Amino acid sequence: MAVSTINAKELHERIHSENAVFILDVRNGEDYKDWKIEGRKIKSVNIPYFDFLDDNEDIYAGLPKDNEIVVVCAKGGSAKMVAELLDDKGYKTSVLNEGMLEWSQFYHPVIVMEDENAKIIQINRLAKGCLSYMIISEGEAMVVDPGRHIDEYTILAKKEGVKITNVMDTHLHADHISGGPQLAEKAGAAYYISRSEMQGCDIAYKALEDYEQIVFGSVSVKVLAVPTPGHTPGSVSFLVNEKYLLSGDTIFVGGLGRPDLGGKAREWAQSLYDTVFRKIANLSDDTLVLPTHYADIKEINEQGVVGAKLGNIRASNEVMRTEDREQFTEMVAGASGATPPNYEEIVQINRGIAHVTAEEATTLEIGPNRCAVHHS
Template sequence: MALQMIGAKELHAKINSGEPIFILDVRNPEEYNDWKIEGKNLESVNVPYFDFLDEDEKNYKDLPKGTEIVVVCAKGGSAQMVAEILDEKGYTVSVLEEGMLEWSQFYHPVTIAMDEHMKLIQLNRFAKGCLSYMVISEGKALVVDPGRHIEEYIQVANKEHATITHVMDTHLHADHISGGPELTEKTGAMYYISSSEMKEAKHNFEPLDKHNHFQVGAVDVKVLAIPTPGHTPGSTSFLVNDRFLLSGDTIFVGGLGRPDLGGKAREWAQSLYDTVFTTIANLSDDVLVLPTHFADIQEINANGFIGATLGEIRKSNDIMRTENREEFTERVVGAVGSSTPPNYEEIVDINRGVVDVTAEKATELEIGPNRCAVHHN
């Protein structure tokens, strides 16, 4: 009997349906513990591929009979071999065809808000904990924090019968490669990012600091650029229609951005303090915060997207109420730890256009979880 091969989109649909999912990950324990497929109603176990080469019954003790087992490895090959062994033993199995490589490049669009003038879409790249956005109005589209798989945004724009006219990065990303420059080349849109993020950059860009608002389609769709330094010196958030704060890596549902990736953790934490208690202090509790990263799949809300009101975030995150500057700084600096995004210096150089890499190298650099979101309880 031929093995059933499934893609990342089909696996996500199974997870999203709420039906119980059982995943057997056959990578080595270090890879599994660092980064794995997660979701609600999902059970996952790790039995390395090499263990199945031995006829040891303990390899099967946690595997259910009568329930579909999705076998996962790095690129698909090892999973297929294990699935063949399980199939012979009477288990119901399928294989994630290209493994974690495919999962790492899967994007899922969710509509957050829609009215007669505007549609706001969040694109969730689950494996990286990366979120990007598209604001659509009157046939025009603005894209914020696009990943490097630019065809995802072009497909959404085509489906919405919209032309991409503005592409923006909230900051210079350190854990994934921006699709901003390439997307603008492909579409003819303008690429915007803060000039302080792009020193010695080779990419063409329009400095965000020259603008305080943008028009996209209908008159009442305004995007207000708000400097929100802290995660990086030039971090910028965008307030859409006074209702939606696309906050980059400055404010998350579960905490604040890490200020240590430039080697100036204490100095940047001071900027983060000013952002929290001065810049956004006057924003209403009703404003919906939509970040560029998330740290936990459980942050997906009942509507299927990552986001929370400022009021909810202020209430649930003590750090947002820590008005003593010294205490705030110590807590933020102490929370970042030593787990920095791997290859982040090289990724930053790529995002400045100083270094060029092949698609294969880009994939290799991006493999692994998001480490820009730091939770503060």
């Protein structure tokens, strides 16, 4: 039997089918522990590629013969060799075509809401836990926090029959390369980001500090810029139609964003306190929070959307109920984890100060996001 290959889209469809998916990841143990393909119906095991070269029959003991095994490695080559070994022993196998490299670049759009006036689509880059948004009204579209694979958005806009007229970044991203400026240029759209995020750069943009709201579409979908510093000094959230808070990396389904990436954890934690207890304190508990990252697949609901009512986040998150400023600062500033890989270089790229090839960008972005290490 020949070993078949599948692409990331096909794997995603299998993960969301009725049947469980068995994944054999043949990367080294550290890489697997740090970053792997996850899902509610996935059974995943890690047996490094080199273990199969020893011809030790014991390593096959936990592998199913009645289920197809999807073999995954970093770029596809090692997985293909292991799959061929398994095939010779009677196992049914397939290979993720370009491995984690391809999975890291897969985007999946899901409709958050739709009525006669507006539509919000959440675009999930599953391998990175990165979320971006397309807000549609009367033939126009606003894209918020786009990833660097800008064709994902132009193709989606064409499918929806809309023109991209506004592109926004909630903040200067540290874990992935923004597609904001490039998408805006390609679409002939305006690009918005906070002035305080773009010091020393020569990228053309409109400063969000200059706008209280941005109206587009004949039905006037209102997007209110809400300064929500804390994750970065210029972090901004967007309140759409008074109901949907596109919160960037400030508020997550699982809590609050980290304030330590600028080396000023306590200072930025103070700003985050003001955001929580002053800026968003008056927002309704029914406001749906739609963040730019998530850290756990459990944050994806039954509809495939990462989002939660603000009231539920407040109720389940101790730090958001901690009104003592000093205690809040200690809890937030002292709880940060590992920094995003290559984040200093990625920040420079997003400012337009550094430039990389597409291949170099892919290498920089491989791995999990670290911005969604929340404080719960």
